[in-house]
Amino acid sequence: MRRRKRQTPAWLEFLETLAxxxxxxxxxxxxxxxxxxxxGYSMEPTLQNGERVLVNKMIxxxxxxxPGEIVVFRSPVIPSQDWIKRVIAVPGxxxxxxxxxxYINGHYQPEPFIKYKDPSSNYRQVxxxxxxxxxxxxxxxxxxxxxYFGFLSESLLxxxxxxxxxxxxxxxxx
Numbered sequence: 580m581r582r583r584k585r586q587t588p589a590w591l592e593f594l595e596t597l598a599x600x601x602x603x604x605x606x607x608x609x610x611x612x613x614x615x616x617x618x619g620y621s622m623e624p625t626l627q628n629g630e631r632v633l634v635n636k637m638i639x640x641x642x643x644x645x646p647g648e649i650v651v652f653r654s655p656v657i658p659s660q661d662w663i664k665r666v667i668a669v670p671g672x673x674x675x676x677x678x679x680x681x682y683i684n685g686h687y688q689p690e691p692f693i694k695y696k697d698p699s700s701n702y703r704q705v706x707x708x709x710x711x712x713x714x715x716x717x718x719x720x721x722x723x724x725x726x727y728f729g730f731l732s733e734s735l736l737x738x739x740x741x742x743x744x745x746x747x748x749x750x751x752x753x
Contacts, residue, residue, distance in 0.1 A: 612636060613738070614745075615651050615661060621716030621723065622663055624694045625649070625753070631745035632663070632753070636738035644669060644712055644736065646683070649753050651737040652714075655728050661737055664714035664724050665692075674713045675704035676726070681715075695720050702726050710734070 617630045626632065626649070634651050644650060644666045654660040668674040673684050679696040681688045682704075697720040707713050711730035716722025725731060743749050 615663065615737075615740070617663060620721050621718050622649070622665070623718040623721075625665075625692050625717045626663065626740075626743065627749070630743050630749055632740040633742045633744055634738040634740050638739050639733070639736050644733070644739070646672075649740040650712075650714065651740055652731060652735045653737065655731060655735060656723075663740060664716050664722070664731075666712050667715050667725070668707045668713040670707050670709045670711060672713075673704050673706045674702070676700055676702035679719065690717075692717055693719065700726070 613634050613636055614631050615634055617626045617628055617632065620628055632649075632651075646666050646669060648666045649663060650666055651661050651663050654662045667681060667688075668683055675682045675685075679698045679700045681690060695718050700719060705713075707730060710733050712733060713725045714731050715724040715726065741753055743751050743753065
């Protein structure tokens with residue numbers, strides 16, 4: 580005599596699938612990817628106020644940030660907020676700003692992504708210490724960044740922004 584295998588009710592399978600999807604989404608959001616909304620104008624014209632970006636939260640576990648990357652980090656000034664800026668210099672590099680022009684290790688850095696420079700902006704040459712970054716917004720006259728709050732600790736990094744996904748007509752890679 581063969582025993583019949585009991586059929587799982589459809590509603591229970593649905594709940595199991597829903598629970599699994601929830602757990603997977605939570606794991607992805609916590610450890611892998613997260614969506615952040617740009618708040619403010621400091622990254623114009625690259626990023627607009629209200630756009631949403633996807634952030635790779637795993638990348639800095641495997642490699643160090645590089646100059647030019649756009650990063651999301653916990654604000655060193657207002658810890659309850661996340662900010663987004665561009666990495667300008669990494670540990671061991673020197674950074675200086677003369678008449679709005681950035682110099683890394685004494686060499687002028689062309690920045691084609693900059694629309695608004697501040698010709699009155701100057702910053703004495705400093706060396707970025709280990710474990711820190713020098714970050715700036717692309718809209719230099721309207722950006723509160725390393726020129727004001729100092730070096731950014733790498734421990735505050737949330738991840739690297741790599742795509743604008745909302746609004747859909749703004750969809751693009753960074």
